[in-house]
Amino acid sequence: MTKLTIPMLATLTTLALTSGVALAGSEDVVVDDAWARASIGVNRPGAAYMTIRNTGDEAVTLTGISTPLAMMPEIHESKTNAEGVSSMAPAGEITIAPGEAAELAPGGLHAMLMQLQQPMTEGDSFPLTLSFSDGGDVTVDVPILGIAARGPEG
Amino acid sequence: MRRRTALGYGATALGAMGLTLFVGWWRVDGPGAPEAVASLPIPLTEMDFRLTDHEGQPVGPETLVGRPTMVFFGFTFCPDVCPTTLSDISGWLDALGEDAGQMNVVFITVDPDRDTVEAMAEYVGYFHPAIRGWTGAQDQIARAAEGFRASYERVPTDGGDYTMTHTASVFLFDAAGGFVSMIDYHEPREFAVPKIRRALEEETEGAT
Numbered sequence: 001m002t003k004l005t006i007p008m009l010a011t012l013t014t015l016a017l018t019s020g021v022a023l024a025g026s027e028d029v030v031v032d033d034a035w036a037r038a039s040i041g042v043n044r045p046g047a048a049y050m051t052i053r054n055t056g057d058e059a060v061t062l063t064g065i066s067t068p069l070a071m072m073p074e075i076h077e078s079k080t081n082a083e084g085v086s087s088m089a090p091a092g093e094i095t096i097a098p099g100e101a102a103e104l105a106p107g108g109l110h111a112m113l114m115q116l117q118q119p120m121t122e123g124d125s126f127p128l129t130l131s132f133s134d135g136g137d138v139t140v141d142v143p144i145l146g147i148a149a150r151g152p153e154g
Numbered sequence: 155m156r157r158r159t160a161l162g163y164g165a166t167a168l169g170a171m172g173l174t175l176f177v178g179w180w181r182v183d184g185p186g187a188p189e190a191v192a193s194l195p196i197p198l199t200e201m202d203f204r205l206t207d208h209e210g211q212p213v214g215p216e217t218l219v220g221r222p223t224m225v226f227f228g229f230t231f232c233p234d235v236c237p238t239t240l241s242d243i244s245g246w247l248d249a250l251g252e253d254a255g256q257m258n259v260v261f262i263t264v265d266p267d268r269d270t271v272e273a274m275a276e277y278v279g280y281f282h283p284a285i286r287g288w289t290g291a292q293d294q295i296a297r298a299a300e301g302f303r304a305s306y307e308r309v310p311t312d313g314g315d316y317t318m319t320h321t322a323s324v325f326l327f328d329a330a331g332g333f334v335s336m337i338d339y340h341e342p343r344e345f346a347v348p349k350i351r352r353a354l355e356e357e358t359e360g361a362t
Contacts (some may be wrong), residue, residue: 037237040230040276047233063247072313078234078323080339085305086235087319090312104239107340113233147280148241 010122018056022066026136028056033152034113034128034142036113039120046070046113046120048142049104049152054096061133062094062102070116078107093133106150120144194303198223198331201301205262205290208275212286215301215331222334222353223258223327227304229265231278239322239339242346244282249347253354254284262288264306264320266295289323328356 034050042051046069054060065073077091091109096102104110113120122136122144129139145154183309196226201215218225221316224243228236240261261278263269265291269277274287289295304321311317326349332355337346 037233040280044231045233047237065343076234080235083305084321084336085319086322086339087309088234088317107235110234114311124213144259147237148244150238150241150245 012043021101025056025058025060025134026132026138028054028058029060029130029132029136029138030055031130031138031140034144035149036111036120036126036141036144037149038144038147039116040147041119042116044116045049046116047106048111048113049105050107050111050142051101052094052096052130052142053101054098059095059097062096062130063133064131065111065128066131067113067126067128069117069120069128071111071115071117073111073128075104076112077109080107099102122146186207187250195327195333195336196301196303197333198301198327200358201298203290203294203297203301205288205294205298206271208271208278208287208289210271211325213286215298218258218260218327220329221256221258221329222350222356223260223328223331224324224350224353225258225260225262225302225324226324227264227302227306227320228322229263229320230269230273231265232250232318235322238277239324240285242343243285243324245343246346246350247282247284249343250350250354253351255284256354257284257286257350258286260286260288262298264295264299264318265308266290266292269327277330326350326353328342329354330356 030053032051032053034048036046036048039046052062062075065075067073075091075094076088078086078088080086086133094102101108113118125141125143128142129137198215198218203214205213207213215273226239228239230361243259247259263274267275269289274289278285278287306318306320308316311325323338326334326336328334334356335349337349
């Protein structure tokens with residue numbers, strides 16, 4: 001059993017690493033305008049924003065995110081109700097139709113970076129990997145702007 | 155026998171339905187209904203709460219009377235809405251230029267357990283220098299929120315941590331402490347700045 005499993009795992013890992021090219025869907029994903037706010041220390045969660053465009057002919061589904069910067073990264077969504085009360089919850093999977101884009105922007109969808117492994121320092125950047133349902137990954141380099149930044153331009 | 159059983163089931167079903175309806179009524183319209191969110195904040199002069207600002211000074215609603223005031227609620231562990239609101243406000247204050255110096259701008263935390271005076275001081279330091287951070291005892295925060303008709307709630311998260319839901323609107327008061335208007339979250343800046351100017355002008359009118 002063990003003999004079988006290890007090569008299988010190796011194959012799967014290789015597949016996962018090369019799948020951006022090998023599988024259909026996620027290779028058509030283009031990420032623009034990624035940015036994040038600097039953090040104060042590591043106790044507070046961070047947030048990152050970007051536009052995820054599907055330039056292909058088939059829908060793609062974002063299933064998860066990962067980064068060495070945070071132990072628990074997750075796509076969350078902030079909502080403000082009719083009474084003006086804001087709340088935040090995990091957004092689940094996000095399907096992007098062909099030619100459409102998912103907008104991760106302040107006050108809406110955002111990559112919530114929980115359990116930071118190091119402070120997010122203005123001027124630095126970090127890799128964030130988006131995983132899609134076809135098994136493909138897209139990794140983007142996210143520049144860290146100031147805490148008071150309002151958009152990718154600062 | 156069979157018929158009695160059927161009747162029994164019927165009665166139980168009816169009873170269950172009745173109970174469901176009653177519970178529904180109780181929670182939605184009856185005595186168990188959540189208190190309706192009252193629409194507008196009361197005047198600052200009628201509020202009563204004791205808090206501490208980010209420099210350790212005792213503050214309360216009376217601290218704000220005499221100058222136009224902008225107040226909003228949030229917490230510093232909030233990764234998205236709160237820094238966005240603080241950045242927006244910093245932008246509005248920049249747009250107001252020197253007039254910004256005539257206003258009180260206060261950020262009241264709804265999470266005083268984590269937002270100590272020191273935490274507030276560090277946090278507000280990253281935004282416009284006019285912004286003050288207020289924190290204090292849970293019951294005093296609750297009294298403040300009640301006066302502003304703001305609501306907040308502690309919500310547990312997956313990692314054993316917690317986050318806060320809270321009113322994200324910005325409240326505007328004139329120099330006499332009367333409520334002028336509120337800027338809803340994500341309202342375009344072209345609406346926000348004139349609203350703030352209105353609060354500033356009411357001060358001038360009150361003075362003449």
